[in-house]
Amino acid sequence: MKTYSIGQAAKVLNLTPYALRYYDKEGLMPFLERNASGTRFFKESDIASLKIVDCLKSTGMPIKEIKTFIDWCSEGDSTLQQRHNMFQERKAVVEAHMAALVETMKVIEHKCAYYEEALEAGTEAVHKDNWAAQPR
Amino acid sequence: MKTYSIGQAAKVLNLTPYALRYYDKEGLMPFLERNASGTRFFKESDIASLKIVDCLKSTGMPIKEIKTFIDWCSEGDSTLQQRHNMFQERKAVVEAHMAALVETMKVIEHKCAYYEEALEAGTEAVHKDNWAAQPR
DNA sequence: GCTCGACTTCGAGTTAACTCTAGCATGGGA
DNA sequence: TCCCATGCTAGAGTTAACTCGAAGTCGAGC
Numbered sequence: 001m002k003t004y005s006i007g008q009a010a011k012v013l014n015l016t017p018y019a020l021r022y023y024d025k026e027g028l029m030p031f032l033e034r035n036a037s038g039t040r041f042f043k044e045s046d047i048a049s050l051k052i053v054d055c056l057k058s059t060g061m062p063i064k065e066i067k068t069f070i071d072w073c074s075e076g077d078s079t080l081q082q083r084h085n086m087f088q089e090r091k092a093v094v095e096a097h098m099a100a101l102v103e104t105m106k107v108i109e110h111k112c113a114y115y116e117e118a119l120e121a122g123t124e125a126v127h128k129d130n131w132a133a134q135p136r
Numbered sequence: 137m138k139t140y141s142i143g144q145a146a147k148v149l150n151l152t153p154y155a156l157r158y159y160d161k162e163g164l165m166p167f168l169e170r171n172a173s174g175t176r177f178f179k180e181s182d183i184a185s186l187k188i189v190d191c192l193k194s195t196g197m198p199i200k201e202i203k204t205f206i207d208w209c210s211e212g213d214s215t216l217q218q219r220h221n222m223f224q225e226r227k228a229v230v231e232a233h234m235a236a237l238v239e240t241m242k243v244i245e246h247k248c249a250y251y252e253e254a255l256e257a258g259t260e261a262v263h264k265d266n267w268a269a270q271p272r
Numbered sequence: 273g274c275t276c277g278a279c280t281t282c283g284a285g286t287t288a289a290c291t292c293t294a295g296c297a298t299g300g301g302a
Numbered sequence: 303t304c305c306c307a308t309g310c311t312a313g314a315g316t317t318a319a320c321t322c323g324a325a326g327t328c329g330a331g332c
Contacts, residue, residue: 005278005279006278006279006280007278007279016320016321017278017279018320018321018322019319019320019321021280021281022319022320022321026319037279037280037327037328037329038279038280038281038327038328039278039279039280039327039328040279040280051243052243052247055240055243055244058236058237058240059240059244062318062319063318063319064318076260077254077258077259077260077261080251080254080255080259080260081255083251084248084251084252084254084255087244087247087248087251088248090244091241091244091245091248094237094240094241094244095241097237098234098237098241100194101194101230101233101234101237104191104194104195104230105227105230105231105234107187107188107191108191108195108223108226108227108230109227111188111223112220112223112224112227115216115219115220115223116220118213118216118220119216119217119220122213123213123216124212124213124216125213141308141309142308142309142310143307143308143309152290152291153308153309154290154291154292155289155290155291157310157311158289158290158291162289173297173298173299173309173310174297174298174309174310174311175298175308175309175310176309176310198288198289199288199289200288273332274331274332275330275331275332276329276330276331277328277329277330278327278328278329279326279327279328279329280325280326280327280328281324281325281326281327282323282324282325283322283323283324284321284322284323284324285320285321285322285323286319286320286321286322287318287319287320287321288317288318289316289317290315290316290317291314291315291316291317292313292314292315292316293312293313293314293315294311294312294313294314295310295311295312296309296310296311297308297309297310298307298308298309298310299306299307299308299309300305300306300307301304301305301306302303302304302305
């Protein structure tokens with residue numbers, strides 16, 4: 001079975017070896033093994049697990065909470081409900097985040113249009129009179 | 137014309153007075169006025185400007201770059217092109233962010249389904265055999 | 273045998289964006 | 303008149319998530 005050094009794993013996951021050691025120190029990789037001389041080696045299952053970590057991170061979850069999840073994974077079937085709840089909550093968080101981004105996008109597109117008109121006119125002054133009439 | 141104290145502005149913008157003073161110190165509010173005794177008062181135009189700041193922040197733009205934009209605003213029509221470019225870039229950033237969130241969401245939903253099945257079976261072991269066959 | 277690159281640990285340093293503390297000023301209500 | 307909330311400044315403290323430096327080990331290739 002293929003394994004990865006910390007440098008290779010970092011490359012695959014688009015992280016630095018520093019970050020991976022930090023995650024290890026924070027307890028995000030309890031199943032990570034080492035060879036006789038103490039060097040970490042990452043199995044495919046470790047890479048997969050780190051991809052989940054990355055997924056949770058991208059929902060804005062802090063490392064400490066991710067660790068809680070990892071601990072639940074180690075505890076086995078008795079924590080299935082907590083883990084399910086956690087993913088449900090993450091789903092809600094991502095949905096909220098996406099909704100917020102849609103609103104952000106509306107403002108940005110409005111500003112793009114605003115500056116396109118201003119550029120055409122050569123001056124921002126074109127908007128001064130009818131600002132109140134601008135659609136938000 | 138209605139104005140707001142720093143506390144009122146903070147409430148309206150869902151920020152703290154600390155944060156608003158910090159933004160002021162960082163130069164994000166060059167048009168902000170004060171009364172005779174040095175107390176800031178926020179006009180509607182300041183509130184609107186801070187909403188744009190908030191919008192840019194929510195695209196992940198750091199304060200220093202937002203300041204650059206604010207400075208361009210102060211410089212007038214000669215920076216229209218830069219400002220337009222900036223919003224175009226922000227649009228691309230938000231689009232990328234949304235696309236990433238869609239991917240994140242797929243993983244999360246997959247995990248929700250995974251844990252629903254596991255809960256039904258009472259054990260995570262139901263997935264052990266056909267993990268490789270799981271759709272990602 | 274030597275060198276080189278990649279690995280190790282430990283602990284210190286970095287960065288952004290606040291957040292708070294201390295000490296003081298001000299203005300309105302009882 | 304006194305009190306209290308709220309404002310001010312300067313500067314220190316906080317937090318997360320790395321990021322790095324120092325000093326040392328290890329295995330491969332020449």
